Amino acid sequence: AQTVTQSQPEMSVQEAETVTLSCTxxxxxxxxxxxxxKQPPSRQMILVIRQEAYKxxxxxxxxxxxxxxxxxxxxxxxxxxxxxxxxxxYFCAANFGNxxxxxxxxxxxxIIP
Amino acid sequence: xxxxxxxxxxxxTEKGKDVELRCDPISGHTALYWYRQRLGxxxxxxxxxxxxxxxxxxxxxxxxxxxxxxxxxxxxxxxxRTQQEDSAVYLCASSPWEASQYFGPGTRLTVT
Numbered sequence: 685a686q687t688v689t690q691s692q693p694e695m696s697v698q699e700a701e702t703v704t705l706s707c708t709x710x711x712x713x714x715x716x717x718x719x720x721x722k723q724p725p726s727r728q729m730i731l732v733i734r735q736e737a738y739k740x741x742x743x744x745x746x747x748x749x750x751x752x753x754x755x756x757x758x759x760x761x762x763x764x765x766x767x768x769x770x771x772x773x774y775f776c777a778a779n780f781g782n783x784x785x786x787x788x789x790x791x792x793x794x795i796i797p
Numbered sequence: 798x799x800x801x802x803x804x805x806x807x808x809x810t811e812k813g814k815d816v817e818l819r820c821d822p823i824s825g826h827t828a829l830y831w832y833r834q835r836l837g838x839x840x841x842x843x844x845x846x847x848x849x850x851x852x853x854x855x856x857x858x859x860x861x862x863x864x865x866x867x868x869x870x871x872x873x874x875x876x877x878r879t880q881q882e883d884s885a886v887y888l889c890a891s892s893p894w895e896a897s898q899y900f901g902p903g904t905r906l907t908v909t
Contacts, residue, residue, distance in 0.1 A: 717896045729900035775839060779896050787839040
């Protein structure tokens, strides 16, 4: 079975601190794509960052970076210098080569002023 | 440019009625996806279109659910004889060739 697991239902961190959200997955595929999406209360799903499995270099987008460990099937998201606007649900997702996205259950992140 | 749009934003319907949900993808995106998000949960895949054909309908929960797409344009998700368990946010996404999916704001469906 191809699955995505997020084991942290909720997290909170002080503004300006760094926070890491965890994600693990299971697949027998060798080529796939991994994503982090942000869903604020407006419910709009916003693509934060993506990682191609064939790339060893970890993806970065401004304050957002990932730690991709292919052998461990781990894909964590690090948010540096956290801001109040980062408060949202964060979903880890994967495209295991069958086009559709498989999602984790989400982590609710609260940035405390 | 314009993102993915969905209408209506909210829909309240009585149990047993049919509903149609609309998705306008980003212009030029060949792939289109429908997902369902129940309250407090992650997204469940429903159906995927490549152009106007649907190679993967495996997520449709029952034969009450169907979807169509006109060319590489608008898609409509139809739910017949709605049930209370159909209450959810229905999200549409579109994608160009490089695998990233871009989502619309969703339609919140409430079946009373």
